[in-house]
Amino acid sequence: MPTEGYSSTTIKTPVYDMLKKVAKERGVSISDVIEEATIEMGDHAPELESIDSISAEMQHLISTTQKMQERAIRKVDRIISDFKRSKEKYQTLVETNPDLVFSIDPAGNFTYVNPVSYDYLKISPGETIGHNILDFVHKDDAEKLENIIENLKNGNKSTGMLKFLDDEGHDKYFNISISPLMKNGKVLEAVGVADDLTEHQRMMDEIAYLKQFNESIVQNAPLGIVTFDKKGNITYFNEVFPKLLQCSEDDLKGGNVFHDAVDGRLEEWYRRCLDGEYCEYNGACSISENGLKRMYHKWFSPIKIGREVIGGVISEQER
Structure with a gap:
């Protein structure tokens, strides 16, 4: 007789055999075993719902992580792109700079030189890389440059005028400014600009x-010569001039041609001179308060820078 709940045509499968064995052990029908299993699955339904919820949260987390990764990748791409543009801009500025731009390692060996090196030293950038900067400096300034390199090793910026020799042996004077590039307190290299x-x-x-x-x-002229500024202050005189006036050099130092002139007529010639006029006088002049006179030949000439009069010069000799 067929088992309850199943016909004689029921397909015999491993699952069926297992259910049949369980039913026999419990003394119940196969239908009872199936019904009991169904009830137990219903009791565990909340656990299955919890698993579904966790799975959804995992999917959301994975999706969010992927989006964050995509944004991070785009940000890195922008940074790399900006860096490339900045590098290209910096390289263009350096290579077209009219000044000599270079970098050296802590020992003073060139690691970079811009194309202006040929104008400065008559040597191409490729011929300088790896060579020491001391190979190009004039022997007169070698010690000075050595001190600059030593100063850079200590992390200090240096500036100064140095005499170099170009590849044709000509003296070249460069005003150099060099700054160290450091990392964790250690000098990696130094960057310099030379004018x-x-x-x-x-x-x-x-x-x-x-x-x-x-x-x-x-100083060796037979004439007495004195110069003065626009206010009449004496700026220079040679050794002959105080002898002609029969006074000492100390009497003339800090003097003023307007205030100290004994002969009142001289002030007119001084002012005409400062107005840009060339004047000449040949005759007697008082040289002391007591009326002592000498015969002089005087020439008054303006001192100009461009068209501007900045002072005057008097040349005179005793007749």
């Missing part, structure tokens, strides 16, 4: 030479 002051230095040397040359001529 070519060779022409400026040449002009300064020429001016110094001309000044010395002119002073030599003035």
Whole structure:
């Protein structure tokens, strides 16, 4: 006779065999076993709902994490893009800078030089990389540069005028400013900028030479020479001038041609001179309060910078 709840046509499966075995052990029908299992599954339904809830939360967390990762990736991409643009901009500024821009390691070896190096040292950037900056400095300033490098190793910025030699052996004067780049208190390298002051230095040397040359001529001239500013203050006189006036050099230092002139007629010539006029006088002049006179030949000339009169010069000799 067929088991209760199942016909003779029931398919025999491993599950059926298991249910049949359980029913036999308990002394109940297979239908009772199935019904009992169904009730137990119903009792565990809240647990299954909890699992579904946790699964939903996990899905939300995974989705949120993915979105955060995507935003982070986009942010990193923007940072990299901005960095590349900044790097390109910096490189353009450095390579088109009219000044010499360079970097050296703590030992003084070049790690970068912009293209202006050829204008400054008659050498290409590629020929300088790896060479020490001391290889290009004039021997007169080698010790000075060594002190600058030592100063950089201690983390200090340095500036100064240094004389270099270009690849053709010509003297070049550079005003250099070098700053260390540090990490965790250690100097990694130094970045420097050099301004070519060779022409400026040449002009300064020429001016110094001309000044010395002119002073030599003035001091050895047979004429008495004195210069004064627009207020009449004496700015220079040679050795002959106080002798012509029969006074000491101390009497003339800090003097004023308007206030100290004994002969009142001289003030007119001084003022005409400061107005830009060239004057000449040949005759007697009082040189002391007691009326002592001498015969002089005087020349009054304005001193100009461009068209502006900044003072005057008097040249005179005793007749």
